[in-house]
Amino acid sequence: MKKYLFKSKSLLFLNLLFAILLSIIEISFAFVLGNIVDVSVTRNGLGFKKVLYIGIVLMASEAIISYLVRIFRGLFIKNSMASLKRDIFDNILFKDIASFNAQNSADYISIINNDTNLIEQDYFINILNSFQYISLFVLGTYSIFKLNIYIAIAAFAIGFIPIFIPMLFQKETGRRKKEYSNSLSNFTTKIKDIFSGFEVIKSFNIEEKIREDFNSSNNAVENKKYSSSKMEATVNSLSEFFGSLVFFVPLGLGTYLVLKGNFTVGGMLTSVQLMNYIVNPILNYSAIVNKIKGIKPINEKIEKIVEKNKVSDKGLEKNSLKNSIQFKNLSFSYNEDRQILQNINLNINKGEKVAIVGRSGSGKSTLLKLVLRYYENYNGEILIDNIENRNLKISSTYELISIIQQNVFMFDDSIEANIALYGDYTDDEINKAIINSGLLNLIETLPHGSKSSVGENGSNLSGGEKQRISIARALIKNTPVLLLDEATASLDSETSYEIESSILDIEDLTSIVVTHKLNQELLKRYDKIVVMENGNIIEEGNFYELIDKKGFxxxxxNVEKTV
Incomplete structure (x- = not known):
């Protein structure tokens, strides 16, 4: 976290500078108060006016510098937190898909929202607070030694005890902070799941069960928070007790010296005020040390994210398909329990239209994910024009290949924005994608046309309408290879037929289509039909060849036809 502490060095220096200036003013004001008492005791009118003017100047200066301290502190926090959150987000964003999916997305939300807030409060703000506490302590110490060495020695005889108290509880404090952070992450995951599955909750009438789950998670968070607060309360109370001793021992000695006539009343008042500038920083610094040490596990948790290198986009560049896509002895498993793909060998020539069919769980969708490099830990080869896919830049892979998926995510923006996805396309290109995806009828019925909002995750659209936007989204990229993963599953038969037919009409487009809809007219138009079962290719050929084979x-x- 030191990286972000020193990222805005000029602002950090200004915070330190103004903290020291503010401390100088406060120490000076302690002497002014003592002088006011002394001139009142001696009835020195001229001295009183002079001291009063100095006091007014100091108060005005304190107000101005306090304002500047708050301004520069706010700027420093703003810059540091924006930089930290940006690095966290960038490193999450540039993860590969497999790494991203290895952790619940709610954990990422919790880190960006909850953990960074803890870092801001318990780390950055406390570091800035420590500037003034340290400067007050140093200046106060110097001043009290100059004022009366006996009082100073008495103060420091027991003055450092509160500093060592947090060290005794560091491990336990850190453990409880980490447990609180983890419970916040679990709570965020629970809330995300509840709101994402709101329709399911309602339709299955399970509100009471969900309410119990929420209350359980909510109570767990608050219990962990209370446990952490309780430990902090113990540490702070012990520190305050010893801090009080630091204050009262020198106070008693100062009173004794005044009674003996070895000290003035004004000096006594100054020493009392200076003790505040010594005791309070000791107490507060003790609490700061406790919080900074307690936040260490969360620091480490965040640093693991921000210090991980982004997925490097290294490799060969390629933006066209000239010959073929080949799968050679391809095998893959998500874990050691079950092989998903086994020894896949397949050749797809440029411009060919290939349908992949088979029962659910046969490995069809996984095959497409490997082409898109969702996972790269497969055995065998995927060759694009005889170049291993993993040797290409990841950006080149996505320039070559688009996918239309069954599950469609919509950004809370316009239809047009969800089609273009921040790409720089002309109106003609967008309109062509709208027509080819079968969206035109929908667009014409909307008051704002393609500028109409889709709502949160497409809440203003039906499942079929969202699917059409997904199809338009892929078509507008105009990549040489198009993958369809059950893309028309949620569409009616007529629209599904029209869209699949329009894709088959695109010349030079290499398309690989995973489908359950075995429409005879469409199947006849595919150059090749690949039949999969239990992760193997068991049959391959055109429609007529496979029918004549009378195999799987x-x-x-015939089962699909009967249904």
């Missing part, structure tokens, strides 16, 4: 596809097709 023949039975699958």
């Amino acid at each position: 596809f023949y039975n699958l097709y």
